[in-house]
Amino acid sequence: MARKGDRFVVIGGGRVGTAVGYLLSRTGREVAAVACRSEESLKRAGEYIPGSYLTTDMVRAAKRGNVLLITTPDDLIADACITLASAGAIKRGSYVVHMSGALGLDVLEAAEEAGAATASVHPLQTFADVKGAVRKIPGSVFAVTARDPRTVEWAEGLVRLLGGEPVRLAEENKVLYHLGAVMASNLLVALEHAAELLYQEIGMEGEKALRALLPLIEGTVGNLRRLGTEKALTGPVARGDIGIVRRHLEKLEEEDREKHLRAYVALTRFALDLAEANLSRSRSQEMEELLERYS
Ligand SMILES: NC(=O)c1ccc[n+]([C@@H]2O[C@H](COP(=O)([O-])OP(=O)(O)OC[C@H]3O[C@@H](n4cnc5c(N)ncnc54)[C@H](OP(=O)(O)O)[C@@H]3O)[C@@H](O)[C@H]2O)c1
Structure with missing residues (x-):
């Protein structure tokens, strides 16, 4: 558990770093310093975390604390850690x-070699800006990964301090875990884009297409929340309406819509997994054979 005397340092005062710094300072924790690249981000960090030392020099920032939160873009984490360790800014303990x-945790190897305990705590949420992150971090599930039970417990304490709900995640499962998050969020957006493109073609120009689709998307999310995936599935696959699925596939093929066809076949297979319990064996098989023809 993070102790009262801990001095937190945020390396990368962007959306997540600034929000985490703000939430920690709100619990009375000392956020000793924030490092960013640009003056603009530093100014914003200063507004959220007044009293914190603001700098574009991550080494000077890190030397002020004993809990370093590296919230740069992912590709820079390992380099930032190496920079800090080789400058002697990471203290033993x-x-x-x-x-x-x-x-x-391999990206934090340099910190481990310097005698620090390392952890990753990932909020399973999407944050478009600092304000949204401040609102959504409390209540989010956080995947917690660390090498030893003591550090896991410490990291869980940090998550609770932020108002989050910790869930333990083995390091070897991180990629699958992240894939799940990308499918649930980023690829959902991509899927809505695929639908939006079709609607724009049939006359719903610009933002009209998404505006027309949003109540349907929100209704679906509501069903997921109330009923879970299996019961939330409606539409031709859930009803076993093979004729409709066939029409869709024929149309996509006839119009040479390759990307839509690939996505439709792949996702309909997952829909079939959910619907199978309610369909007869022969209907499921017929549906599988139909999809196979378009694979
Ligand atoms: N956003 C999300 O939805 C989300 C959700 C879960 C987890 N995360 C994780 O949270 C971490 C941060 O993501 P984010 O979305 O907050 O990124 P972000 O908004 O792009 O912020 C990154 C910050 O790093 C700073 N930075 C870049 N290079 C730097 C350098 N060399 N020295 C010091 N600071 C530097 C940037 O400074 P400038 O602003 O001055 O360029 C920026 O403030 C990532 O590991 C990400 O995977 C993000």
Whole structure:
């Protein structure tokens, strides 16, 4: 558990770093310093975390604390850690944490070699700006990964301090975990884009297409929340309406819509997994054979 006397340092005062710094300072924790690249981000960090030392020099920032939160873009975490360790800014017995969903602890190896305990705590959420992150971090599930039980417990304490709900995640499962998050969020957006493109073609220009689709998307999310995936599935696959699925596939093929066809076949297979319990064996098989023809 983070102790009262801990001095937190945020390396990378962007959306997540600034929000985490703000939430920690709100619990009375000392956020000793924030490092960013640009003056603009430093100014914003200063507004959220007044009293914190603001600098574009991450080494000077890190030297002020014993809990370093590296919240730079993922590709820079390992380099930032090496820079800090080789400058002697990581003290033995300190903690170095990153918040990436996909990366393991290997990117913090330089900190471990310097005698720090390392962890990753990843909020399973999407944050478009600092304000949204401040609102959504409390209540989010956080995947917690660390090498030893003591550090896991410490990292869980940090998550609770932020108002989050910790869930333990083995390092070897991080990539699959992150894949799940990308499918649930980023690829959902991509899927809505695929639908939007079709609607724009049939006359719903510009933003009209997404505006027309949003109530349907929100209704679906509501069903997922109330009923879970299996019961939330409606539409031709859930009803076993093979004729409709066939029409869709024929149309996509006839119009040479390759990307839509690939996505439709792949996702309909997952829909069939959910619907199978309610369909007869022969209907499921017929549906599988139909999809196979378009694979
Ligand atoms: N956003 C999300 O939805 C989300 C969700 C879960 C986890 N995460 C994780 O949170 C971490 C941070 O993501 P983010 O979305 O907050 O990124 P972000 O908004 O782009 O912020 C990154 C910050 O790093 C700073 N930075 C870049 N290079 C630097 C350098 N060399 N020295 C010092 N600071 C430097 C940037 O400074 P400037 O602003 O001055 O360029 C920026 O403030 C990532 O590991 C990400 O995977 C993000």
